Amino acid sequence: MTLLAKYTAQDIVFGGFVQLITLPYHRFFTYNTLRPAQEVQKHATLGVESGSSDRIELYAVIVGWRVRKKDELGFVALAATVLTAIITASFSWPNVADSHWVGPAFWYASLSTSICGIFLSAQQLTLLSLIGDLPEGPNTPSAAMMRRHLSQILYEKKGPRGSTPADGEAATVGSGSQWVLSWRQVFAWQCPMMFIAYSTVFYMVGLTVVVCTPLIWEDWGPNSYMAVAYIASMGLSWGLFAFCSLGGYRKISLHDSEDDEDQEAENFRAGTRDIRDESKAETASRVAEAEDRN
Numbered sequence: 001m002t003l004l005a006k007y008t009a010q011d012i013v014f015g016g017f018v019q020l021i022t023l024p025y026h027r028f029f030t031y032n033t034l035r036p037a038q039e040v041q042k043h044a045t046l047g048v049e050s051g052s053s054d055r056i057e058l059y060a061v062i063v064g065w066r067v068r069k070k071d072e073l074g075f076v077a078l079a080a081t082v083l084t085a086i087i088t089a090s091f092s093w094p095n096v097a098d099s100h101w102v103g104p105a106f107w108y109a110s111l112s113t114s115i116c117g118i119f120l121s122a123q124q125l126t127l128l129s130l131i132g133d134l135p136e137g138p139n140t141p142s143a144a145m146m147r148r149h150l151s152q153i154l155y156e157k158k159g160p161r162g163s164t165p166a167d168g169e170a171a172t173v174g175s176g177s178q179w180v181l182s183w184r185q186v187f188a189w190q191c192p193m194m195f196i197a198y199s200t201v202f203y204m205v206g207l208t209v210v211v212c213t214p215l216i217w218e219d220w221g222p223n224s225y226m227a228v229a230y231i232a233s234m235g236l237s238w239g240l241f242a243f244c245s246l247g248g249y250r251k252i253s254l255h256d257s258e259d260d261e262d263q264e265a266e267n268f269r270a271g272t273r274d275i276r277d278e279s280k281a282e283t284a285s286r287v288a289e290a291e292d293r294n
Contacts, residue, residue, distance in 0.1 A: 024197035036065035044179035059138035080117040099210040106206030117195030154179040
């Protein structure tokens with residue numbers, strides 16, 4: 001059976017959609033947000049309770065996810081600040097006034113998304129600080145503390161009503177409750193990197209319009225030659241970037257024994273299932289709340 005044969009049509013569409021929208025920052029998304037979150041989910045249900053065999057693995061992946069995310073958010077804040085300064089300086093170029101209006105429009109869009117990236121990264125860094133780091137030692141945190149950290153990226157899918165333990169400890173597999181990856185949370189945590197990535201794309205589109213305007217409105221001359229040279233260098237640069245982003249690091253894996261391509265394929269299939277499960281769980285929760293009120 002080939003890798004493609006494992007996919008359903010919905011899996012292929014979902015996988016292609018994820019790769020398309022995350023193209024400018026695909027590896028950041030994969031290694032700093034998606035894979036660590038899925039590793040947390042893998043050990044979550046059995047790893048909450050003290051003394052569990054999965055507690056050490058769960059503790060390690062939560063700590064690793066927080067470290068990666070803090071580093072990423074710090075990078076986003078710095079990069080967005082630098083990009084904001086570059087965009088602001090670009091408006092002072094003399095040829096901007098004579099360029100097509102689309103160029104400055106994209107620069108304004110780039111500026112707004114860059115500023116959003118700065119504020120959202122600061123917001124998420126503050127949230128991580130408020131939640132706090134896990135204490136040293138995998139068996140030190142209480143079950144309640146582990147649940148609080150899991151809720152950063154997962155949601156608890158309840159089993160049959162009345163199955164939650166009375167002492168408030170985390171439910172185990174036997175009680176019918178499990179931790180499921182929240183794709184809303186995943187989207188929220190990757191938003192700062194998405195903002196800075198698309199801010200860069202918008203800036204480059206605007207720059208291309210400004211530089212290439214002479215090809216439309218002027219006769220062939222030095223400005224036109226400069227525009228052609230720019231197009232050639234830009235095409236080469238973005239082609240290499242796309243290769244590195246989508247295929248250059250494919251053999252690098254976060255897993256000790258799993259093939260990276262097979263794992264990524266499974267991620268796409270799991271993604272569609274988890275989105276459906278999350279929607280069903282939320283609907284069931286609202287129905288249960290309505291019944292309790294009645």
